[in-house]
Amino acid sequence: MSMVHFEAALGRLLQGDRVHKDLSVPRLIEKGLQRGEGVLTSTGSFRATTGKYTGRSPKDKYIVDEVSTKDKIHWGTVNKTISSEVFEHLYEKVLHYLSERDEIFVRHGFAGADKNYRLPIRIVNEFAWHNLFVRQLFIRPTETELTSLLPEFTIVSAPGFKANPEIDGTNSEAFIIVSFEKKTVLIGGTEYAGEMKKSIFSIMNYLLPEKNVLSMHCSANVGHEGDVALFFGLSGTGKTTLSADPYRSLIGDDEHAWSPNGVFNIEGGCYAKCIQLSEEKEPEIYRAIRFGSVLENVVLDEITREPDYEANDYTENTRVAYPLESIPSSIEPSIAGHPNTIVFLTADAFGVLPPISKLSPEQAMYHFLSGYTSKLAGTERGITSPQATFSTCFGAPFLPLPAARYAEMLGDKMLEHNTDVYLVNTGWSGGPYGVGQRMKLSYTRAMIRAALQGDLNAAETIVDPIFGLQIPLHCPGVPDEVLQPKETWQDADAYDQKAMELAMKFKENFRKFSDMPKPIAEGGPTI
Template identity: 60%
Template sequence: METYGLESLGIVNPSAVYRNLTPAKLVEKALCRGEGKLSATGALCVTTGKYTGRSPDDKFIVDSKGVHNDIAWGKVNVPTTQEVFDALYEKMVAYLQNREIFIFDGYAGADPKYTKAFRIVNELASQNLFIHQLLLRPTEEQLKSYVPDFTIIAAPGFKCVPERDHTHSEAAIMIDYEKKLVLIAGSQYSGEIKKSVFSVMNYLMPKQGVFPMHCSANIGEAGDSAIFFGLSGTGKTTLSADPNRKLIGDDEHGWADDSVFNFEGGCYAKCIDLTEEREPEIYRAIKFGSLVENVIIDEETRQADYADGSLTENTRVGYPVDYIPNAAIPGIGGTPKTVIFLTADAYGVMPPISKLNAKQAQYYFVSGFTSKLAGTERGITSPVPTFSTCFGAPFMPLDPSVYAEMLEKKVQQSGANVYLVNTGWCGNSGKRMNLKYTRAMVTAALNGELEKAQFVTDPYFGVQVPTSCPGVPDEQMIPAKQWGDDQAGYEKKAKELAHSFVENFKKYTHMPADVVAAGPKAE
């Protein structure tokens, strides 16, 4: 039996080893093993048990001599010892003896100058299908000489014992950057595999002069690339899926001196309340070869009920990017000409679109702001500011200043315009910004029309606000006008939000003074 070098990992007695099986064979294996069911559209549907999303409190990084000074240690990047990692590794390897092993040997990074090889060792065929579709798939010729740069071992059936394994729960995600090894135990949520790849890339890419980004990206007919940063609920996927532009990727990219490129070969989209009318590309991508997580399906008809969040609101589907009709294959574009930060401000005080200078770009990038909207979650009765460092805090192992400086350098080199777009509330109406107007503003930013407008300085956030935009009523452009006679209410809410920014930014102790000064003014 060919083992493809598993012995080097300590897996010496598997019952069977399957390497880079086709999606059809992986679906067959998963069904035979009782891992899931087929939906009416042919997608493989699984439930992930206790863990239906990422488990940030269970992630650790080995604090070894070679990386100690690189990592921004804290609540996100939690240290563990080499001894703890090695002990867990030995237990997981022992667990995998006499089991079927599924290997996917693939790549991250569509630009061949920066591609990294990842070997994924799976206990489950369904998870192997997921990562097969999410990463870049090698050719048969490439597999003949394939050597992994990093290895990820995912064994959801192995449950940690916190008292014994020095973990916080039965799940653990541990990264050893020096040994080039990642362990994922106890969680069947496939996003942990994908995000572990990102964490590695976000550590490695800056060493090669590439700015790693948690963003979506697309490209126009003239070859003009644009990137969209934004947390969940800000419209990143919706606004980057432009029928007039090709999609480079929807989640993680690298910005090199002469390119922007997708780290992935697939997409991992939310399914909650999905409809064909609102998001036809995602809806139609849920077919044979896709992996669907925690979506309720009818036992008789096998029709999916995307409105049912009884297992989790974080229902997901993974599929290859070429399931999207206007995908750019391979996922590479020229250096971006437009950078857009998306935020959903529930206070109704941030401009619907504004232009940022270099220091403001660093400030709002590091802040990674959005807000939870009243009524969207149980117990949320008023806006709650949410900040995620660099729009991807859980996957950024280096200090935020490193990524912020890279952003400034890339923007200066490319001459890109940077905009902050608020897709949240419009004034005190209690309604979100009209998507038609947001699309018009994004289009004007992409085609250069917005640069022809007159700009005024926002009194609280200091950003430059255009007073007009094609396809958008002028009164929509200035937040204060949306508050009508309640200017006192506008000023109160603007000061509240500005104060939240200021307080949040105090934790970034390595940021230059001129970047700190570029933020909102609480008074």
């Protein structure tokens, strides 16, 4: 199918009165309610449920095998190939399916706050609430920009269309397919809104490095003196929570890029986890859940419609989407200077990594390539309890290019700008998952505040005998014994056993980076 024919087919679909383009928030909410897609909550937010797909479905994600990208993509279990024929056949079927819907919702926006690097996008939705979601998550054009916006990539999302694997060549009824040549993302079979957000992130992870811009799975904020901090980590490690600091200005909570000019947000909104959310612990996120925000799979009281953030009836992966301006401390535009501090966040289910440690440049590269954390329940289909995992660059599911490309760019930028790097464990202390307790948020905030203010630069440290990490002996606002993980365990031998077990996992995982320089390879456990 030629590009002209491809675009013409979509153009025909987007004609007529049933196509609603760039509706306002109130009108989208009205449509969602009229169509029975969700309900209003006591806070004024719109709540929707997503059926059996309550998280990303990585086994159903593909990249089209095309001539222009074939030799650039890092093919494997993450970037799975699918043929152009299968993609185009599904594309025609999805367009036919959407042509029979009573209404279609179209949204235009941008990915990338820096106008020098932003990507104009268009999203075609079957659901009004999905269109509300992308309105809040991506960067919203001004009225003037909207009149001249020409999309470079288009998402076509039809959750109600379910593929037949035997006929359509997919893994299941769900599919998320990216075609870089056709500049299209095709989504079907899943109502989980996060697939749209992460698809655009994957595209930016392909496009930006070609422009000497490092794309990063991290949150970011900036202090009153202009000092910038990045927080790397997978879902559930605390990126959103820790970047929403009332004493610092929020740049963004999940996706950023580091250009020759500094850091900019890729998105225009936040997609925060809601499980166990409270106003006391996370006031800015809690108060952002109001009219215009979108709650996903959050349980409501049947009478009062009050959200129950403790309940996990649908999933552990309950979410809320809201625009950046809902956070009082956010900055506009979401652009800042070069990072002074980088924090690698890990939710260690083994309970053996120190709550904070400062990394040498070699250790920083080692842990960036390792990307260790524990996948938390609900973030992917089939994950019901924390599982130790290594996600390269803290974002392997979204990286189309080889990991070394991103790692080399980060290493060069850290050295150029003399950036401090810390490893912070937001996971378990006093024992592994099921025995120990999750690290207190107040302690983690105190440790990060000390790191950002430079209080730990001259702190006395001790070297962890297994992981080789420099652990501070004292930190303002944190009991000394908490800083030394072994001291929080009742059974020291049990700690040593678990620590060795995790250290061996690090070693085994890093074997795939055998081409790394020796100093980086030696930046991990010392066993």
